[in-house]
Amino acid sequence: MLAEIKGLNEECGIFGVWNHPQAAEITYYGLHSLQHRGQEGAGIVSTDGVTLKGHRNLGLLADVFKHGELENLDGIGAIGHVRYATAGGKSLSNVQPFLFHFQESSFALAHNGNLINAKSLRRDLEAQGAIFQTSSDTEVLAHLIKRARKGNFLDDLKAALRRVKGGFAYMLLTENAMIAALDPNGFRPLAIGRIGDSYVIASETCAFETVGAEFVRDVEPGELIVIDHDGLHIDSFTKDIKHSICSMEYIYFARPDSNIAGINVHSARKRSGKQLAREAFVEADIVTGVPDSSISAAIGYAEESGIPYELGLIKNRYVARTFIQPSQALREQGVRMKLSAVSGVVQGKRVVMIDDSIVRGTTSKRIVQLLRDAGASEVHVRIASPPLAFPCFYGIDIQTRNELIAANYSKEEIRGIIGADSLEYLSVDGLVDAIGRPYPEEPYGGLCMAYFNGDYPTELYDYEAEYLASLEV
Numbered sequence: 001m002l003a004e005i006k007g008l009n010e011e012c013g014i015f016g017v018w019n020h021p022q023a024a025e026i027t028y029y030g031l032h033s034l035q036h037r038g039q040e041g042a043g044i045v046s047t048d049g050v051t052l053k054g055h056r057n058l059g060l061l062a063d064v065f066k067h068g069e070l071e072n073l074d075g076i077g078a079i080g081h082v083r084y085a086t087a088g089g090k091s092l093s094n095v096q097p098f099l100f101h102f103q104e105s106s107f108a109l110a111h112n113g114n115l116i117n118a119k120s121l122r123r124d125l126e127a128q129g130a131i132f133q134t135s136s137d138t139e140v141l142a143h144l145i146k147r148a149r150k151g152n153f154l155d156d157l158k159a160a161l162r163r164v165k166g167g168f169a170y171m172l173l174t175e176n177a178m179i180a181a182l183d184p185n186g187f188r189p190l191a192i193g194r195i196g197d198s199y200v201i202a203s204e205t206c207a208f209e210t211v212g213a214e215f216v217r218d219v220e221p222g223e224l225i226v227i228d229h230d231g232l233h234i235d236s237f238t239k240d241i242k243h244s245i246c247s248m249e250y251i252y253f254a255r256p257d258s259n260i261a262g263i264n265v266h267s268a269r270k271r272s273g274k275q276l277a278r279e280a281f282v283e284a285d286i287v288t289g290v291p292d293s294s295i296s297a298a299i300g301y302a303e304e305s306g307i308p309y310e311l312g313l314i315k316n317r318y319v320a321r322t323f324i325q326p327s328q329a330l331r332e333q334g335v336r337m338k339l340s341a342v343s344g345v346v347q348g349k350r351v352v353m354i355d356d357s358i359v360r361g362t363t364s365k366r367i368v369q370l371l372r373d374a375g376a377s378e379v380h381v382r383i384a385s386p387p388l389a390f391p392c393f394y395g396i397d398i399q400t401r402n403e404l405i406a407a408n409y410s411k412e413e414i415r416g417i418i419g420a421d422s423l424e425y426l427s428v429d430g431l432v433d434a435i436g437r438p439y440p441e442e443p444y445g446g447l448c449m450a451y452f453n454g455d456y457p458t459e460l461y462d463y464e465a466e467y468l469a470s471l472e473v
Contacts, residue, residue, distance in 0.1 A: 034202065042059070191218050246396070251357060270299055316337065359405070
């Protein structure tokens with residue numbers, strides 16, 4: 001749904017290319033395809049084989065690079081980042097990629113995800129004399145790399161990666177190589193593509209279409225991918241892996257034209273809608289989806305139920321994204337600015353409103369009211385995921401239970417709060433089956449379902465005490 005309004009915010013997006021004469025430009029266009037993953041800041045670092053140069057700033061990608069900054073980023077390798085602040089403040093110092101210069105070398109670093117032991121690592125590093133320039137958990141890895149002292153950069157990097165915990169997809173750029181690493185659970189998506197003799201790596205495969213790249217393979221959990229003048233090298237920093245792909249990527253973070261672990265996101269959402277219709281059918285006149293990420297599920301619900309799909313809700317695409325607004329009141333105003341109900345479609349009709357999730361409930365309440373104001377005789381809300389009742393610590397900006405309506409109210413109470421005639425959710429098993437169990441031999445088919453059932457695939461480290469305390473409230 002409208003994640004920027006309802007308070008469930010995306011992670012970040014990373015992109016890189018190696019061995020291309022217009023590396024910075026390719027990275028720019030690749031990041032455009034990932035802009036939905038972060039709108040607070042953007043940056044690109046390039047290498048010409050001798051020097052790393054970068055530019056970053058707050059704002060959308062097009063605004064950050066609107067004055068010809070790309071022309072100064074020459075070279076055959078580049079990495080880039082679009083950011084939403086899952087950890088660290090909203091300031092220029094936290095915009096990535098970070099660029100570190102040392103006496104004999106340099107490297108750039110970009111990160112998608114959230115480290116769950118960053119606070120304790122930072123405390124230990126500061127006690128050893130480390131000085132941090134940002135409040136981002138990403139900077140922790142740079143300090144760990146420089147303190148590993150294993151003899152060469154890759155060994156230092158592996159040692160550092162074994163110390164950080166949580167969800168992370170890293171990209172690094174040195175003078176002579178581009179490197180990517182994925183956490184042992186593979187929470188965040190990361191894929192490798194190819195443009196002739198050039199390699200690209202991106203958070204989502206939709207970026208490959210934009211830059212004309214052919215999909216090669218996904219980066220697997222615990223892998224270290226090194227791309228240099230000798231080509232592509234696949235290594236690992238750990239063999240202790242457990243596939244736990246963030247199910248929220250399939251539910252609405254990823255673009256529908258992306259594939260994650262071989263599963264198309266649109267197809268997974270459509271199957272979720274079909275399964276929802278089987279589990280929670282209701283007599284109605286039309287089905288409508290909340291744009292954009294709920295449209296696929298709404299189409300699936302309509303096909304399975306036999307109820308016609310209609311455009312009952314329209315999104316205004318010329319309003320600036322609003323989740324960066326600091327107050328709930330402004331986010332609520334954003335609902336009215338960004339969505340309109342089509343009275344000619346819904347007036348006098350029993351409407352099934354399909355959404356992908358409910359976080360606080362405020363947005364759902366306002367959308368139900370929009371439909372009623374437009375003349376809908378009944379509004380039945382169907383959610384294409386289970387109740388979101390537990391926080392995420394791996395890269396989504398929900399880290400307390402008290403902000404989740406499903407953690408504090410029953411389904412019937414939520415129905416009353418949002419003003420719907422009925423409310424039903426997709427079951428956990430229904431969601432797992434609909435997505436497609438990318439790794440059937442692993443729990444939940446290799447998906448992280450912790451947001452719905454509290455079954456976290458890792459220890460929670462710095463967040464353990466806080467989380468346990470929230471369960472007692």
